[in-house]
Amino acid sequence: MSSQPRRVESQQTDKGYVPIYTTAVVDQPWADYTKTEHETWATLFRRQRDVLKGRACREFIDNQERFGMTPDAIPRFEELNEVLAKATGWQLVGVEGLLPDLTFFDHLANRRFPVTWWIRKPEQIDYIAEPDLFHDLFGHVPLLLEPVFADYMQAYGRGGVKAHGIDPNALVHLTRLYWYTVEFGLIRQDGGLRIYGSGIVSSKGESMYSLESPAPNRIGFDLARIMRTRYRIDTYQKTYFVIDSFEQLIDATRPDFTPLYRELEAQSAIAAGDVREGDVVVHRGTGEGWATDGDV
Ligand code: HBI
Ligand code: FE
DSSP: OOSOOOOOEEEEETTEEEEEOOOOOBOOOGGGOOHHHHHHHHHHHHHHHHHTTTTBOHHHHHHHHHHTOOTTSOOOHHHHHHHHHHHTOOEEEEESSOOOHHHHHHHHHTTEEEEESOOOOGGGSSOOSSOOHIIIIIIIGGGGGSHHHHHHHHHHHHHHHHHHHHOHHHHHHHHHHHIIIIITOEEEETTEEEEOOHHHHTOHHHHHHHHHOSSSEEEEOOHHHHHHBOOOSSSOOSEEEEESOHHHHHHHTSSOSHHHHHHHHTSOOBOTTOOOTTOOEEEOOOOTTOOSSOOO
8 A cells, every 4th residue: 555646636836736636535554554664754753853852842742742653653543533532623634645725724624634644755755845644744743732723723724715715816825824834833932943833843954944044034923924925845945934822823813814815915925035124033044055046
């Protein structure tokens, strides 16, 4: 069962062409995982837990412990679901990979988090473009035990279903919010900056770069600013946005976004590496090593 899933089509999104797999929910073929696949999990788990010491937010590591996640074997979705059901009512569902936006939003809106059932090949240990099991389970699932963050994820899903009915631009703006918080967000904690974004915690290089490199900007969370800001899909981010707390995220999603989408229509997008008047600049990046094109 460890053969790569069939690709049915690709979808032109603001992330460029991404493969869109079937939207079907599949069972986790846990008994079919090979020794190599469990070893890939172990290698990635040990390496990331090592690099995240002192870098990941407290809740992230604490919750991996609460799930009983270890390098010994790929976790079973059904076991994680027992813990999730009691804590925040979320459930993991197995999927083939990236889902069409509306399908994805509908899952989140119903407290279902889609987790890719397959794990990357050993030769992809350092980089894989699509979310595999490691990115989803190791990166996204731990924070679903945080009640406030779990509420934010559901609010995001509901917002996505709504935005899908408004217009494609609303979706572009909303996708940026997911990108700069759920995937690449930083949080102030214990007098410093810590990582909570899944795209960062599942990447060794970016776990260090996002906190310690002088190159990227680090800017205080601002909803409209984030929704205008383009991002990178093939390199480290040029800008990271910093929240004070998960409450700040859920508070930001309380109002109806429709008027905000209308306002944003009249405003230009902001390049991924720009610093703007009015930004709360935690760190102004040097921009060293940045690719000059490719913002989406
Ligand atoms: N599908 N399986 C999966 N996982 C994601 O994180 C995901 C997706 N489809 C779309 C998507 N993310 C982003 O475009 C969201 O902002 C919608
Ligand atoms: Fe992700």
